[in-house]
Amino acid sequence: MATFTNTALGQLTHVQGFEDMKVSNLIDPTTHKWDQNLLHGLFTPHEAELIASIPLCLNKVEDVVVWAFAPSGCYTIKSGSKFLAAEQFRSQQPSLTPNDNGLWRMIWGLSIPNKVHNFLWKACQNAILVKYNLQWQHILIEDTCELRKMEVEDIYHALWGCNQLSQIWDSVPSLSFSQSKTFPSIREMLTFTYEEQKNVELMASIMWTIWHRRNQVRTSSKDYLLSQVIHTASQALATFHDSISSASK
Known part of the structure; x- marks a missing residue:
């Protein structure tokens, strides 16, 4: 049967x-x-x-075996190794648990641009391509921070823990606790900020701008001073809120 x-x-x-x-x-x-x-x-x-309802190809095409993880479609030892390393990396990332539901609702409930929503979600999932993650996947040789050469650039360090970023966070009174408090990860830091009724939306905008600046500095020759981050982040958030207000009228 x-x-x-x-x-x-x-x-x-x-x-x-x-x-x-x-x-x-x-x-x-x-x-x-x-x-x-x-x-x-x-x-x-x-x-x-x-x-x-399943669409079919009208042309008769021979089936071929294709390795989807290489541009040529052909398997190579290098592409296979990268695939296995990426799979192992993903398997060790923290997965969504019932206790995280409040965090996810908080993130997606913030009045911030969608790109910042997505960025925060990826940061909490350890899915941002900081140097530590890239070295773990054997894409980079070293994982040290560009600002603090002797420290590892993981997500928490890149967005909050680096001492060079204290000039940014200390300039915002409601968020000036980077030197006095440490957290196990970005998740706990965001949860603390929300529970303490601090400005999580501004924090999110600043973190996205810090990451954007970091990538701009690495890929272009233009200057992007750390002192510009607060103004850029605040202006972007204000512009977004103004657009929301105008659309609701």
Whole structure:
């Protein structure tokens, strides 16, 4: 008895006499379209409709084996090693737990641009390409901070913990606790800021600007002083809030 798994309906459809049947047998070899008579003869009307809704290629193309993790489509030892390293890296990242639901609701509830929402979410998932993560994936040789050459650039250090960033955070009274408090990660730091009813939206905008500045300095020859970060972040947040107010009128 052949068994077809119907994930859309959450049940199994059993068809006798078609043990060796393949998907290609359901396609008319002349028209290269689904064989409607066969579909409706083997499946329920709803199942047949679901299958028929799957688009098919009208041209007859030979199947080829492609390695999706290399531009050429061909497997190489280097691409295989990178794939395994990335898989191992992802498997060791903190996963979403029920206790994190409040943090996620807080992040997505902030009145900030979507790019900043996404940035915060990635930062809390340790999915930002700081030097530590890149070295772990064997993409970089060293993982030291550009500002503090002797310290490792992980996400917490790059956005908050680096001493060179204290001139930024200390200039905002409600966020000037970078020297007096340390946290295990960005998650705990954001949670503390929110629970203490401090300006999380400004903090988020500043962190995004710090990261943007860091990348600009690394990829271009233009000067982007740390002293410009607060003004840029504050102005961007104010412009966003003004646009929201104008749209609601």
